[in-house]
Amino acid sequence: MNKEDETLLREVIGEDVTSSDSYNIRKNGKLVERKVNPNINIVTKEDNSGIDIYVKENTLFGTVNIPVIITESGLTDVVYNDFHIGKNANIIIVAGCGITNNGHWDARHDGIHRFYLEEGAKVKYIERHCGLGVGDGKRILNPVTEINMKKASYMVMDTTQIKGVDDTIRTTKANLESDATLIVTEKILTSKDQVAKTNFIVELNGENASTHVTSRSVATEKSYQEFVSNVTGNTKSYAHVECDAIIKEEGQVKAVPEIFAKNVEANLVHEAAIGKIAGEQLMKLMSLGLTEKEAEEVIIEGFLK
Secondary structure, eight states, X not given: OOHHHHHHHHXXXXXXXXXXXXXXXXXXXXXXXXXXXXXXEEEEOSSSSEEXXXXXXXXXXXXXXXXXXXXXXXXXXXXXXXXXXXXXXXXXXXXXXXXXXXXXXXXXEEEEEEEEEOXXXXXXXXXXXXXXXXXXXXXXXXXXXXXXXXXXXXXEEEEEEEEOOSEEEEEEEEEEOTTOEEEEEEEEEEOTTOEEEEEEEEEEOSTTEEEEEEEEEEEOTTOEEEEEEEEEEOSSEEEEEEEEEEEOTTOEEEEEEEEEXXXXXXXXXXXXXXXXXXXXXXXXXXXXXXXXXXXXXXXXXXXXX
């Protein structure tokens, strides 16, 4: 680990990764450092690339950091991480990947994360992605998240694509049993000719299962974003999906909603709004002495918070 690695880690985690109760740091496809404790164990898979994270039942306010960084141009890294969250545990998990590509070949990370929440378990899952470097090779990230939630479990998923990712396909699949709740917030910023596609597939299988999905995106220059949601209510359930996007220059955003009620008591709602920055917002900030560019940056930063 060098200074550049530490900078990249902070972009992904937002803090010193080693301050966590437990952590697993992966660089260029290999384990760098790991810490476990009596309530949270991390085990290397024997039959695949990746790890199993085991959280004991009734664990309260534990934290796990599992960042991945790639600094090698031309590398493709695929990892399978499974999270086994015990009954009534309450845990914070911080993950994500940062790629620094200073070369001419594409660097890519495919992270497949599978969550198994037992009854009454609570998880806050924070995932950040970014790309850095001066090379003309692409920075490619394709995160897949599969969530299985048992009765009365609760999960908050907060994902952010900060900057510098050239191509990404982001897929989230979830199955909810009775009284389970899933809240997802996604924030994506694209520029240049970058492409970002998001797929949400949620099955509300148990009575009173609920989900709230919010996507906020900004597409600038010639970048393209696509948001696809597919929520199915198989019983008495509730879903609210909203997609809000700002486009600048030649940016494009496409929203494709699909909600499927298979039960008369399934209450499913989808909202989408795509547009440019409101003129009155710009004028108000510019009246305070900001240039138009500075005012736009302030508005975009607030929008993606």
